[in-house]
Amino acid sequence: MLSIKNGSLIYDLKKDTKTYALKNINLTLEEQKFYGILGPSGSGKSSLLYALSSLKKLTKGDVSYKKEQLSKLGDEKLASIRKTDFGFIFQKHFLISYLTILENVLVPVNSTSKYYKNRAKELLSELGLEHQMNKKPYQLSGGQCQRVAIARALINEPNVIFADEITASLDHKSAENAMKVLQKYRNGATLIVVTHDPSILKGADEIIHIWDGEIKDIEMTLQASKHFSERGQHQS
Numbered sequence: 001m002l003s004i005k006n007g008s009l010i011y012d013l014k015k016d017t018k019t020y021a022l023k024n025i026n027l028t029l030e031e032q033k034f035y036g037i038l039g040p041s042g043s044g045k046s047s048l049l050y051a052l053s054s055l056k057k058l059t060k061g062d063v064s065y066k067k068e069q070l071s072k073l074g075d076e077k078l079a080s081i082r083k084t085d086f087g088f089i090f091q092k093h094f095l096i097s098y099l100t101i102l103e104n105v106l107v108p109v110n111s112t113s114k115y116y117k118n119r120a121k122e123l124l125s126e127l128g129l130e131h132q133m134n135k136k137p138y139q140l141s142g143g144q145c146q147r148v149a150i151a152r153a154l155i156n157e158p159n160v161i162f163a164d165e166i167t168a169s170l171d172h173k174s175a176e177n178a179m180k181v182l183q184k185y186r187n188g189a190t191l192i193v194v195t196h197d198p199s200i201l202k203g204a205d206e207i208i209h210i211w212d213g214e215i216k217d218i219e220m221t222l223q224a225s226k227h228f229s230e231r232g233q234h235q236s
């Protein structure tokens with residue numbers, strides 16, 4: 001469903017020193033699965049996430065989404081895919097300062113219909129923010145704002161959720177809860193979580209280990225092996 005073929009990303013192309021953030025990456029991500037991208041700082045995790053989500057153009061290679069090569073699509077079409085199909089949660093929350101928390105969550109759907117309002121309220125409550133909905137972002141802590149960004153990414157039921165180090169500003173309990181909410185409300189969306197903390201990848205189907213811009217290993221978790229053996233039993 002989402003794949004990257006022979007993907008390389010080089011920063012500072014015009015300078016003498018080039019940084020290979022990604023080196024010849026080949027990867028296929030399937031629908032509905034939960035993927036972790038794990039690696040140390042500077043290993044290329046965010047670059048891989050941004051390349052997959054079309055926010056960064058590869059220097060070499062291709063990214064395809066639903067069999068369409070993203071490099072062949074115009075900016076307008078790409079923006080439309082990002083709006084309708086993708087949900088983003090970044091390291092920074094990027095909330096709009098003059099909107100309330102509830103209004104911020106509703107931004108991607110551009111609607112105040114009862115359905116979306118109720119979904120937004122439910123998500124915020126699940127994330128422990130039921131008493132913060134009418135406040136402005138400056139009245140919340142960094143960790144609370146990050147949880148609002150998680151609700152915002154889930155509001156329009158995206159097909160793929162891209163999450164970049166989203167638990168960095170959260171304490172362990174809030175991080176665990178945020179991951180639970182993401183899994184509960186993703187509604188079949190493919191979930192891609194970049195982190196250097198393996199403890200938040202409980203329940204992941206596959207963990208992609210990245211090191212110096214290269215995939216070192218793709219670990220099938222117990223969850224995935226269980227799924228395969230169950231499928232095998234049904235098929236036999």
Ligand SMILES: Nc1ncnc2c1ncn2[C@@H]1O[C@H](COP(=O)(O)OP(=O)(O)OP(=O)(O)O)[C@@H](O)[C@H]1O
Binds near residue numbers: 020041043045196
């Ligand atoms: N805009 C940029 N210009 C130049 N080099 C960059 C840029 N962004 C990232 N890099 C370099 O590319 C490499 C990969 O960076 P990237 O941010 O993808 O890694 P990461 O694993 O996500 O790191 P972190 O966990 O610290 O966010 C690093 O060497 C980084 O310094």
